Amino acid sequence: MECVVSLEGLASSQHGQLKYAAAFIDEHIRDIRINNNHIYIKHESAKSNEAIETQVRRLIERFSHGDFGFKENVLFEHRVDTPYQGDIIQELVEKKVIKVLEPGLFIFREPFSSLMRFLDYSFMSKIAGRFSDVKEESYPAVIHADTLNKTNHFTSFPEHIHFLTHLREDLDIIESFSQTIREAGGWKQEAPLDLNEAMPKPKFTMNPSTCYHCYEGLQNETLEGDGIIVAAISKCHRFESRNHSDFGRLLDFSMREIIFVGKPDFVKENRLRSIEYLKELAAEWNVDSMLEIANDPFFTNDFQTKASFQRNQEMKYELRLTIPHINKSIACSSVNFHSNTFGNAFNIKMGKRNAVTGCVGFGIERWAFAFLAQYGLDEAQWPAAFREQYHAWQQKSL
Template sequence: MANVLRLSLERLDPMQHGQLKYAASFAAEGIVEVSLEADGYLRLVYDDRTTADVLTERVNRLIERFSRGEFGFKEHILYAREGAMPYRGDIMNELIARNIIKVLEPGLFIFREPFSHLLRFFDDQFVERVAKPFGATEETYPAIIHAASLDKTNHFTSFPEHLHFLTHLRDDLDVIEAFSESIRQAGGWKQEEPLDLDRNMAKPKFVMNPSTCYHCYEGLQGETLEGEGRIVTAVAKCHRYEGLNHNDFGRLLDFSMREIIFVGKPEFVRENRMKAVELLKGLAEEWELDCVIENANDPFFTNDFQVKASFQRQQEMKYEMRLTIPYIGKSIACSSVNFHSTAFGSAFDIKMGKRPATTGCVGFGLERWALAFLAQFGLDEAKWPKALLEAYDAWRARQGLIRS
């Protein structure tokens, strides 16, 4: 049975309404829907696994966490561009109706042509147009990472809701045979059947990797770099569990992230980071995008949200390039440009001389880029920006693909 609870957000700055909506979906297992209402209320639909009293207490706890308090949130728009956006339809419904996207479940998709081609094309462009100007060297990373390495990034304490632990049946013949027999007797895998994790499963050593750059720092652990620093690029499959937020296409369970990663002296990282911002501006102009590049903060989940988020904004440690999705009248962050100071250099003992290395990165969410582009220009290539279409045709020719 579905129940509805509405809670006033008058104590919370509107700037944090989106953060609260995101976090509220984790308040209890019984929540089936979370939405923001125009009159300043948060609406929660929930089933009988939880109660109104429990939800009220937990959401009020989150409201207190995300209130500004004494910490200001600096806003700074570095760049804004208005694009024509000739397509205004519901691109997701069109992609699904035309069987270009197959929804396996919220946040998990199969991508078919031409969306799958666009993913590869955008990745190629980001390598050619952003990574190569820096002389970045290419690396290849696995989709999993040591839990011990992820712990060093403070991901466990900053974004605990994201975690996807990887484990396996214990190396025990009795456990393996009993598990196999139980599946056979049940007539196959039953999601609703409880699995005795303590008895059957090994303690996890690995976690699904939530961000491409973490492997770069893990790979440099204990090294002392020469010169001004090092620049590498890689694309990796990343994984973040985001609960009900997977109903939003921008929150994928499994997604592709291209990054250009800077490791070196402070000025080396700062200068290259701002050069990356200029390169993003160039892409926006050439591709005629409706977008903004602005100061931002990570969606920290924990009690020290105010301190961490305010510090990021005050120090301008994170910029986001947000592309407009016209049919919903909102934007999504498709790229971020980050400055980490010496956090990762210290955590992984990466040195420049005797000092911890400074790090930064620029990231591209490939699925978000493809969706945002199609949301603005549609599937009809006749309406695409001339410069991008020329680049796309040249890329297809190199790939031996026939233009549809």
């Protein structure tokens, strides 16, 4: 079936947010598109079209409620006529450079895997390395639910969360589970298993953001001087339903972050420096890009209030790289200022006051996808500076 709903009254700037959120209306939605100010939703749900439409209108109300005057501003543009216009995902699959396990979940092979390592090396040496006394840390891929609760992730982005649990420590449950799998001929989604009884309430989730572990590690500490700068990379996980079919929107991805924790001036000044370094790198590598004010995709009824506050206070910037084949751009880096949100949540002190925080993040796979989408796999077509630095890194890595 197909449900069609008019978007009259919803600003075009919110169409993308609506399309993203609509994927979570029902697990049997198969396709979503927006055309001629209407949203078209194909589904195999037991719900009627009227029920689907009611849910869509709930979302339209969420994203159109009130006029908060989104502040639109492009801080930087570097425009390039890039040589590659093809479907890089299709080419990478055909050449077996990537293996698609399911939408948003890939195995990366050479040369993509080397390109990812080079990009991370470059972000560390060309950006993180320009800050003094950077401390590098290593984080697990899982995070305690209590920690995630302190970041308000459960209420701001509930749709993202991958819960992590296990079979109960009960011999009867474990043996019954194993026997049921055996009788079913192996693991099957439709196997008659009562996992609610077999598994306890999750204590952990997969980590959705690198910087959360940094704040957790500083909990109840008092920092000296003006603050600290931490660099870390970790695997992050976000469930985004059918949106994983969008270019670059991964289920499992690598996020390098440079994190600032300290006094307000310390965090703000270093954040501004990171913006300049990011702009310099985009120009040096000659990637078609722009840096603009942005907001997080809050999945809450107060979306407009939160998003508008972020934009009007310029708390989030995104560096977006163009994908020529689809004539769109994707966010590959973000530069964030959190004020004292995490300092308060984790009781991180600067003297008698709670610390403020900020960070700059680099989506490693997104950078690699976007660069190849502009320049292709033929290294002869790559920008000279990027190619030379990549080859120098390869020699150093041998």
